[in-house]
Amino acid sequence: MSTEIKRKLVHISMVAFALLIGRVPPWAICLCCALALINNLFVLPLITGRSLERDLDRQRGFALGIVLYPAVLLLLSLIFYRAQVFLAVGWGAMAIGDGFAGLMGARFGRLPVPWRPEKSMTGSFAFVAFGSLGTLFLLYCLPEDARLGLSLMGWVFPVVCAMVFAAWAETLPGLIDDNLAVPLTASLVSWLAASAHQPTLPPDWLWGACLVILLVIGSIASRKIDFWGGLVGGLLAACVFLGSGLAGLSVLFTFFVLGSTASSFGKRAKAAAGLAQENEGRRSIRHALANGGFSAMCGVTVWLAAMPSEWGQVMLAASLASATADTLSSELGNVYGRRYVNILTFKQEQRGLDGVISLEGSLFGVLGALIVGLVWLAWTGNLKSAGVIAAAGIIGNLVDSVLGATIQRTGAMSNDSVNFANTASAGLAALFILI
Known part of the structure; x- marks a missing residue:
């Protein structure tokens, strides 16, 4: 045998x-x-x-x-x-x-x-x-x-x-x-x-549907994501809206705009250093699922009333805060960073390696998480939730770097699975803070 x-x-x-x-x-x-x-x-x-x-x-x-x-x-x-x-x-x-x-x-x-x-x-x-x-x-x-x-x-x-x-x-x-x-x-x-119970559509579902459609068309037309990635991204956005309404959709839009903008900075320098995104930076289905999959799961969970809505919505926003922090810290850190070190040993290592960070990139990541928290505050007026979202987003970004310096380097995790893990860890961190 x-x-x-x-x-x-x-x-x-x-x-x-x-x-x-x-x-x-x-x-x-x-x-x-x-x-x-x-x-x-x-x-x-x-x-x-x-x-x-x-x-x-x-x-x-x-x-x-x-x-x-x-x-x-x-x-x-x-x-x-x-x-x-x-x-x-x-x-x-x-x-x-x-x-x-x-x-x-x-x-x-x-x-x-x-x-x-x-x-x-x-x-x-x-x-x-x-x-x-x-x-x-x-x-x-x-x-x-x-x-x-x-x-x-x-x-x-x-x-x-x-x-x-x-x-x-x-x-x-x-x-x-x-x-x-x-x-x-x-x-x-x-x-x-x-x-689950029998769910109903939110009262402003028509506005949400229109915004999701515009987001899909805009992202595909601007060549920020390919066709199938845009459709899957639209499905994820719809799940986010079902669970958190226009507030969650605004947070998702913030992540998309900040992430796309950061990716376009210093393209020549990144290309020269071999750090440019594949396919000229156009995202695909796997990128959409890696960065937005957990937030969509939270949205559906809240919509089905399988958990208290505040918890699920804060977890949703925290996962997107982590995705934003990760994108800004890596994309802008590779352009504006001065000294690059391993997050665990703090020994200097080559820029762009998994688990390698810079002070400048880390600060950009913190800024990204704070911006997402402020967007949530502007929509909900809940200062406590906004603080939890920002803090959890920063924690998720740190988890991303630690996984990159350890498991990802062995080949046991891909970059996409690490991205999903960092968004999930941010959501769970937010839940533990709330509890």
């Missing part, structure tokens, strides 16, 4: 431990996940003789996927401490959905996924089919109290939605590992779907 099949079988079988959910206290689930993490780090390699590790894992010294499996379960057990059924959904997606996607894709995969040729459409379909059925059976086996009062039929929509989005996340390039992206996506989507 090949190493890959052994890994998948172990990967799938571990979902049996999810049956403890609802049968033992939540703290015990967290403890089990922590013990599993310790086991996978130190004990499992000794027991198996590293037979479950891939060649890259042996070169690295540890198996990233095997370590992330219990680590992300521990994270989800804490996030959904009072409703660990969503941990079960994420677990089902990772163990059953992703596990069978690998097995079926390797055996029957013929048609490649267009944006990730090494993945197959067969694997993605298997993910949704086996993941949905297996996870629903898992939920059926849980105590009724653990299912939050929903019948098994009531869980069909949240679970299927979770598997569809998780299967999509599994095909995205540039993520650290499937064992991180898949369960996080599935748990979040199932939570949103289970918490």
Whole structure:
């Protein structure tokens, strides 16, 4: 039996431990996940003789996927401490959905996924089919109290939605590992779907629709983004509007204007230094998703009333403040910076390397976050929220640089996934400040 099949079988079988959910206290689930993490780090390699590790894992010294499996379960057990059924959904997606996607894709995969040729459409379909059925059976086996009062039929929509989005996340390039992206996506989507009520359009939806259309036309016509990127950007803008109205749309517009303007500064100098943006600076779908994906998720979450509106709206604006800060600090820092250092060691390094910052660039980043906070203040009059947005935006920009100096340099994360991570970290930082 090949190493890959052994890994998948172990990967799938571990979902049996999810049956403890609802049968033992939540703290015990967290403890089990922590013990599993310790086991996978130190004990499992000794027991198996590293037979479950891939060649890259042996070169690295540890198996990233095997370590992330219990680590992300521990994270989800804490996030959904009072409703660990969503941990079960994420677990089902990772163990059953992703596990069978690998097995079926390797055996029957013929048609490649267009944006990730090494993945197959067969694997993605298997993910949704086996993941949905297996996870629903898992939920059926849980105590009724653990299912939050929903019948098994009531869980069909949240679970299927979770598997569809998780299967999509599994095909995205540039993520650290499937064992991180898949369960996080599935748990979040199932939570949103289970918490949703019947949404209604905002009263000023016509104004919002017109502004979104103008933004799409203007961005494509000005060659700041390509056609498909503009359409996806318009969809993201619509999600932002649904959750935060004209205030959120204004923040998004501020990010677009400041980011586009900063990118146009010093083009010749950037080109001479090999730092110019690809495709003459025109953004595409992946740029739109990386910088605006988290804010759109927050917008939809608020619209579906799955979280208090103030929290979601501040998280939304904070993520865009971080995107603005990151763009200004990198684009203008590469032009006006004088001394470039590694954010962790403060040793001087080459301009443009991941995780390398300058004082001037950092100040531009702070200014960008403050401007976004002021725009929010002008629309809402809420000084506290504006301060949280600016502070979280600065934190997100710092996270971007730290990830760049560490994980991105190893090739485990792409620039786009780091950009998404910095916007998400800003949103989460805003949430923690508010709480």
